[in-house]
Amino acid sequence: MLVTVSCSKEEPGTDDAPGPSLPDQGEDGGNPEPPDNSIDFSAITDTYHHVAGADNVYSWGLYNSHDPSIIKEGDTYYSYSTDVSFGSEIRPGIQIRKSRNLVEWSFVGWVFDGLPQRGREFIESKGGDPFDALWAPYAMKVGDEYRLYYSLSSPTPRLSVIGLATSDSPLGPWEEQGLVVTSQADNTRQTNAIDPTVVVTPGNEHWFYYGSAWDGIYYFKLNPSTGLPENPGTKGTRIAQRGFTGGIVNGNIEGPEVIYHEEQDKYYMFIAYDWLQTKYNVRVGRSDSPDGPFLDYNGNNINTEMDNLPMILAPYQFNGHSGWQGVSHPSVFSDDKGQYYMAHQGRPGENSYFMVLHVRKMHWTEDGWPVVSPERYAAVEQEGIAEEDLVGSYEQIILGYQVVPGYAEEQTSPDFQTSINLELNADGSINGDSDNHWSYEAPWLTMEFSNGYTDKLYVEWGRDWENNVDKTILFTGLNNDGTAIWAKKIN
Template sequence: MMNTAKNLYLITALATVLFSCSKKETPAPAKTDTTTTPPVTTAFDINSISDTYADIAAFTYYPKWTVYNVHDPSIKKFGDYYYCYSTDVAFGTDVRPGLQIRRSKDLVQWEYVGWVFSSLPAQGSAYITGKGGTPYNALWAPYVMKVGSEYRLYYSLSSPVARLSVIGMATASSPDGPWTEKGLVVTSANDASIQTNAIDPTVITTTTGEQYMYYGSAWDGIYILKLDPSTGLAASSGDKGKRIANRGFTGGKYNGNIEGAEVIYNPDLKKYFLFISYDWLQTKYNVRVGRGDSPTGPFYDYNGHDINTDEDHGPMILAPYQFSNQSGWQGTGHCAVFDNGSGQYYMAHQGRPGINSYFMDLHVRKISWTTDGWPIVSPERYANVAQTTIASTDVAGTYEKITLNYHVVPGYGTEQTNPDFQVSTTFKLDAAGTIDGNAADKWTFTAPWLELKYSNGDSYKLKVERERDWENKITSTLIFTGLDNYGTAIWGKRKQ
């Protein structure tokens, strides 16, 4: 890739432009054109997808940024393609503002399409400059949806002034654009008001046709705001909404950031699910989920607690992890949750390799559902692996297992420098139905569910499927995912 000296230089350079919820770079003049480019067509080899990509980091290589330089993705399936819109961010090169666009037919092979805007949206920029601020030269955390024949894209624009931010909306007749600004949805300012930061939007259309936006980062948690479905803007001009989710404190200090909400309605379960990211985006970033019967809440955690209370909530279904033969993945948060149109859900998010956390890769994982209605995600990235029959005799063998435990480190980037990787350990499912040769610990398999029961009272119910072993470049292996009887996520994959 590149020598150590250059690597250190790029890391230092990127630190000045790396996106976060509180810092960005210098602004550029505002325009609202759409910029797209014909996708590059080359022979695809899944083994060519690497954890790092310094050799194509220069801006001239942007058509090759397929799964690279992705942060805060929003993904929807429009026609034959899944479209991905994401934050303006790049490793080792200046950020080009406008929101990046990618597309894929299979969630594995991605094409770089272009940008939503040619630079910063005029209306969002005008709000920030009108309040005495200077907008960052980067748009963050978009959300995309289709209403009737209209495509709507919500963007986040912020500034170095604390909480001086705005969420705006643009529309188009095609997911490729061109996009036209339609207005500002919600704003926040550096004043004495109690409000969250106006970034990180997500929107739900309810079963009765109402629309709500969920947004926010730090400050005062996650807010819900009613929208006018006919316009996509706030139902009441100037309304900021109300808080719907919060997290815990230690010694009067937040246990870490709370942001990056994503919301879906599962018609099979007849529940609304609110996904939220905790902690610092470069290190401990992780995803929690609550569920409720109403889009306006309350949403409840695994223990039946309202997620708007001042405590940390679970289950945590995605967190920094490390299997053997790889440096680990950290910063695993700010997820998109979407379906394929036939009831199969997926989660997409950024992943930063442990070897160098300034690289940002797109991860897509398959979502399954526990028998009691909680979402669980695959321990391995989606690779469209054939799901052939799995018998009990296939399941016996040696596995790597990861338990997604969590340690509270109150604070933000300065305090949360350690990603707290959850590292795999090895265990064996014996052919005789015992675990690690211990006659008191048992396993059974009734497809697709693997049940582990230990003599100490611990029990796991885990869904077994086939997926790619990315760490070892093996096309197909057995993986499992689920929750234990305490609501802790358990991951695993078979060792070859």
């Protein structure tokens, strides 16, 4: 059995022995990264019994990673994530990892030496006992200052707090600056004060979003110079919620991530739907303004009582693999060349308590919707793909969805979206059917079907992780109903 702590609640376990309180070992954490050109993919496994425990923390790399928030400084990416460990307790403090290639990661320490004082004292002042773990951080850089928003909760329903700490280095030391927003176990209408994110407008307005379950996702403005609320004590206003079936909410909504995309001149809100250990998936809405309304693929306001499209990432299973579930609570970030990525936890189908950091490339469709790669990023060199290269056999995944209202007890199945066979024929037909045809204008593949569906898919090279193939062709995109379509070439 095991103990982990998630961004929403403590998961079941029987190991009550606390892990060692390990010191920060400095920038390299005693485990320097290998050069970028020597990635050992055989060392990246779905499960990690051999290093799972707290005594192996500096060998974790991308393991035991949950709710990441990633920033780039110079040639290095830094990931800040929830306090979790498979099979043992781990000291609290917000875990820090770093990488230069987004594939191999080194564990380098913690933000805090325990629970931050101001957050802990707030929960205790309300008669609560805080969890011995920090959840769902959000990191950003403002000028020369690094800001880290943390979540601290308790077994008392909705007794939670989001606080702010700052540093002049991505590795700290960090100093608490104050509480940003709190929530209590009372009758007020508010969401749970966890899962923060911030977006900065071209005019340097700072907007803060947060929330899990309860009443959805909330937002308010920050003071850009302090990172604290413009109006102290505000709880904000709801900006997103879920649909209901038979009076029961369709599932959790949490973990917002909001970005401004300069080229699209749009604000995008990425949201985690459903239970984090199983059906966890990513939805997205977009807006012309940081205060909304954010609209979905069909033009619906995501603050109405309905579930929204597109769903661009969900539990999936390619042939011969146990699959990946719990694939949400995304961090969306870019490099210095305008390439966007999405990072999130992935839990293997064979054991949903393992948590592995996934990073995927992102692309924008011609009408401005984000899509993510069907495979994890592997630093595969990109070169031209000709039309004749596309002819062949593929495994295709259509990201469908089945509503299962409720939370952990109801959403026990990950609802894996499984692969089906796809054949692109040299004569332009699909699966040997001349009524269905494909065409290609790099980098976009168009597949038109006689049943009225049209898939518009971005084509690139990537790694086939399931079959240990270093380089193959990948597709990702949406059809004309806003359903995400993935594929990888296998022959």
